[in-house]
Amino acid sequence: MEHMNRQGTAGTKVLAFDVFGTVVDWHKSVVQEVRSMNLDVDGNQFALAWRAGYMPAIRKVMSGELDWTSIDDLHRMILDDLLQVFRLTHLTEKERRSLNGVWHRLDPWPDSVEGLTRLKSRYTICTLSNGNIGLLSNMAKHASLPWDCILSAEVFRKYKPDPAVYLGVARIFDIEPDEVMMVAAHQDDLAHARECGLRTAYIERPMEYGPLQQKDISLNADNTLHARDLRELADLLSC
Amino acid sequence: MEHMNRQGTAGTKVLAFDVFGTVVDWHKSVVQEVRSMNLDVDGNQFALAWRAGYMPAIRKVMSGELDWTSIDDLHRMILDDLLQVFRLTHLTEKERRSLNGVWHRLDPWPDSVEGLTRLKSRYTICTLSNGNIGLLSNMAKHASLPWDCILSAEVFRKYKPDPAVYLGVARIFDIEPDEVMMVAAHQDDLAHARECGLRTAYIERPMEYGPLQQKDISLNADNTLHARDLRELADLLSC
Structure with missing residues (x-):
């Protein structure tokens, strides 16, 4: 299902991508x-x-309950709790470290590498993820994601949805907010x-939470674009 | 002239590159x-x-005389002074902005793209430059530089040679300082x-200041490696 709203896409210079769920399939990889x-x-x-523990942990940093903590460290805190719940406390430190590193080794959706490569021919493509820079760099190398630039909450020392992160992309590239398009699978x-003035592209990813869990992928006309996947986004943007 | 000191290169994971002069030819491009x-x-x-104004401007930020200021803005301050000296004050604001943007459009040395591409097959390759992220991203797109990650003084809010920048690479990738090798054409x-514990590779670039100015490219045995260019560095690192 394609869609383009009246705002149009002329003048867009930078595509900023959410990563977990939008570009890589965390559920299947974990x-x-x-x-x-x-x-x-x-x-x-x-x-x-594990994923459900993510936003509550982010909120603890945003509220100040926790000092600045990287996603790697937040993932590990959530993991240590989960190992109790799932009765897996026999895992060694080495096994825990290795398992926590799975977030550096997430596999891309089947369309991601081709879609990003086509989009890169016409736009600057960057990550805009809460993932730390090292995690996103290792993942890009693992999954062959051809980013022009890895931007992370770590650069701004604020987590999404803090406006400083969205507006930070425009500041970094010395452009206006509406010259940036945020691409994500999450409304x-x-x-x-959008509240910060960015254009937006929604990517469906109905299987983000695995084959057993339904996800609402219905159209929201407030988004500039709505695409099934990154290949279709490249089609919509004539790449 | 190749050289490898006794420290060796085993265990190196990340190559962090100085950019101006090391990877791109600023003199010829300007x-x-x-x-x-x-x-x-x-x-x-x-x-x-223009280039001679660079380190004094950086020092003004390091000393606190200037608040944090991006390289784009420092380049522009130096340029406005130079236009007086060279009697070019008739340049319009649009012309000044365009001329200042030349630092986003520097051309690579002839060996840079091939050398980096080979090195990327075995190592994580990142910038470690005082240039701002937007400048380095635009330059990478212009010059087809295949960085895994763009690291900049802007990420650390400190300029080289502040130790926070060198040690920041190790912190970002969660590795030890001696698992990082700094690559630069400047001793x-x-x-x-090296003072921060990183390994080091020197790249000669005898023409950095143009064909009219000599540059000392003699061997310093304190460096882990000494290579003529990035192709020779790839040879030395068996890439």
């Missing part, structure tokens, strides 16, 4: 990692629980970007 | 820009004077990196 370790646990439930991320 | 504008000025002297940059 499930596969858990299976490869032969853990006695439901991979689907474990992956969903709330896009709504915050 | 001279060509000045010529293309048909300015009544000696391009060589103009380029050298002082490398000396500061």
Whole structure:
């Protein structure tokens, strides 16, 4: 389902991408990692629980309850709690570190590399993720993601949805907010970007939470663009 | 002239590159820009004077005399002074902005793209420049530089040679300082990196200041590696 609203896309210079769920398939990658370790646990439930701990942890940093903490460290804090819940406390420190590193080794959706490569021919493409720079760099190398630039909450020392992150892209590239288009599979991320004056492109990703969980991918006409995947986004942007 | 000291290179994970002079030829690019504008000025002297204003401007930020100021803005301050000296005050605001943007459009040395591409096959390659992120991103797109990650003084809010910049690379990638190798055409940059525990690779670039100015490219055995250019660095690192 394609869609372009009346705002149009002329003047867009930078495409800023959410990464977890939008560009890479965290659910499948975490499930596969858990299976490869032969853990006695439901991979689907474990992956969903790990991801569900993410926003509450981010909010603790945003509220000041926690000092600035990287996503790597937040993932690890959530993991240590989960290992209690899932009765996996026998995992060694080395195994925990390795498992936590799965977020550096997430696989791309099948369309991501081709879509990004085509979009890069006409636009500057950058990450705009809460993931730390090292995580995003390692992931790009693992998944062959051809970013022009890795921007992260770590650069701004604020997490999305803080406006400083969205507006930071325009500041970094010395352009106006409406010359930046935020690309994400999450309507709330896009709504915050829109409040800062960015254009927005929604990517459906109906399987983000795995095959067992429905995701609402209905059209929101407030977005500049709505595309099934990154290949279709490249089509819409004539790349 | 190749060289490898006793420290060796085993365990190196990230190569962090100085950019101006090491990866791109600022002198020739600025001279060509000045010529293309048909300015009544000696391009060589103009380029050298602009670059000579760089370290004094950086020092003003490091000392606190100036608040944090991007390289784009420092380049512009130096340029406005130079236009007085070279009697070019008739340039319009639009012409000044365009001329200042030449630092986003510097051309690579002939070996840079091939050398970096080979090095990227085995190492994470990142910039470690005082240039701002937007400048380095635009330059990478202009010159087809295949960085895994663009790191800049802007990320750390400190300029080289502040130790926070060199140590910041290790922190970003969660590795030890001696797992990072600083690559630069400037012995002082490398000396500061070494003091922070990084390995160092010197690149000769005898023409950095143009064909009329000699540059000392003699061997300093304190560096881990000494290479003529980035192709030879790739040879030394078996890439």
